[in-house]
Amino acid sequence: MTTPSPHTDPRGFLRALYDAAVARALPAETTAPWLPQPPKGRTVVIGAGKAGGAMAQAVDALWPQGAPLSGLVVTRYDHVPPAYKAKPGRIDVVEAAHPVPDEAGRRAAQRIAQLAQGLTADDLVLCLISGGGSALLSLPAPGISLEEKQAINKALLKSGAAIDEMNCVRKHLSAIKGGRLATHCAPARVVTLLISDVPGDAPEVIASGPTVPDSTTCADALAILNRYGIDIPPAARAGLESGAFESPKPGDARFAGHQVHMIATPRQSLEAAAAMARAAGITPYILSDEIEGESREVGKVHAALARSVAHAGTPFAKPCVILSGGETTVTVKSKGGRGGRATEFLLGCAIALQGQPGVHVLAADTDGIDGVEDNAGAIVTPDTLARARAMGMKAQEFLDANNAYGFFAPLSDLVIPGPTFTNVNDFRALLIT
Structure with missing residues (x-):
């Protein structure tokens, strides 16, 4: 099966990397x-x-x-x-x-x-x-x-x-x-x-x-x-x-x-995704399979790295894909919000990226379920925040309410594979073209 082009179909490419990571486990x-x-x-x-x-x-x-x-x-x-x-x-x-x-x-x-x-x-x-x-x-x-x-x-x-x-x-x-x-x-x-x-x-x-x-x-x-x-x-x-x-x-x-x-193991799955990226002509970089911390904060750090690559070509030259795994956490401070580690990571990442051109991000749990919802995660694109604003949604308000699912669902940006019948934790991929 042909891997979707990272240049013409970045969403499909990121989803293919996720599927390769899951298949390895x-x-x-x-x-x-x-x-x-x-x-x-x-x-x-x-x-x-x-x-x-x-x-x-x-x-x-x-x-x-x-x-x-x-x-x-x-x-x-x-x-x-x-x-x-x-x-x-x-x-x-x-x-x-x-x-x-x-x-x-x-x-x-x-x-x-x-x-x-x-x-x-x-x-x-x-x-x-x-x-x-x-x-x-x-x-x-x-x-x-x-x-x-x-x-x-x-x-x-x-x-x-x-x-x-x-x-x-x-x-x-x-x-x-x-x-x-x-x-x-x-x-x-x-x-x-x-x-x-x-x-x-x-x-x-x-x-x-x-x-x-x-x-x-x-x-x-x-x-x-x-x-x-x-x-x-x-x-x-x-x-x-x-x-x-x-x-x-x-x-x-x-x-x-x-x-x-x-x-x-998570490392083996990240390596499988890296091999697929390499075959598609995109240089992969595996940050770590042991990343922990508050999901939204980890999202901000990943965004800062992606922006550095996009603006200055450091520490990696573009085009590239940055991969990471581990298990972040969410400190729930608001009742009634929906979401899990992956979507909270992505919402923090999207806010920090501020619509950075050429950066697409997928984060998803390899078991197919982000927390207790029906999605594994979601995708962030350069126009995520603009599309949200056009629908009257303020990203920071959704993050404050621990309601990342409620943010990505109306945008049709959720990743919903269903149960995958394995579990090697968080999968994150940032494509910079």
Whole structure:
């Protein structure tokens, strides 16, 4: 398939780069090299995440038909690949809520914990983990209700906390995350396949690390809650202050012999987009796959870089495309606004660009969903602000209201691919011609 021209169809070109990034992270393309041989005993598949359905589908297709295979994976609502939903395989896939956990997720986590019980040294556990698993694999620690866990989760999401901070709290208030799921599996061998959605690709941060040792502590979790002024119920505070909710640590013998494989990462997806750009005659520059910070501020910084390239040819010569990934955050200060990290980044970027000629920008979440909306992200063009003004919209007012979705929707600039069945986090591309 021919890549759209970056000069005559910049929107199409940017969308093609996004699609290439997503395709590189699809489980069907990345799983085979990491699968172990079938064991003497049973093979039990467990897992959680936005890519969970597609990961289960890939394992089911690749695993020998004569070898025993069963298990349960939980994914987000509407994130089961249509073919696997129409014709289920040997691995059960159930759906639950994200980013705030629900009762369906709690039940799924309880079932997964039960599947990990009673295994032998001859058995193999394949654990399929991807971003989103923290909310989907929700089994509160003793004494904490689901409703209390939901309230804490909502507060964290609105606080502007970084993903590693949020997941530190989540794993210490969980009965299954922070390495606890792996300890349930003993003495079976555990092989974890990971699709990374976090800056730095740390296994203990992805989905709050249900099968890997946890280096953070209850004290760390308390410090984060205090830093962001988040209240927690007495039972949660008591468990953290006493250390009763401490997670298993590196060196714990129960992790001996376990394997962890990273089967898809943000960097690999950015490199796939870069290869497509290069083939189209556009020089790509990958800033980083670990960018964090407030979305609108990160958008301003990207805009400043693009304007420097456009005006002065520094630090890069045009034409070029600047690529970045990571996980930014949105501190929600206004009720009623709609949008997520990608669109808030873009609105901050558009305001800073001020209609800079020759600059087109796409930002989108690789899972196909920006926050809780139906879009993955949006596109900014040189005439974005002018078109908005013609419709009576003031960009800064929408940004102040955390309503980036409401800004881009009337402009028909949203990117709406639907669920992609993978998740390697934010994708950003700035084309300067």
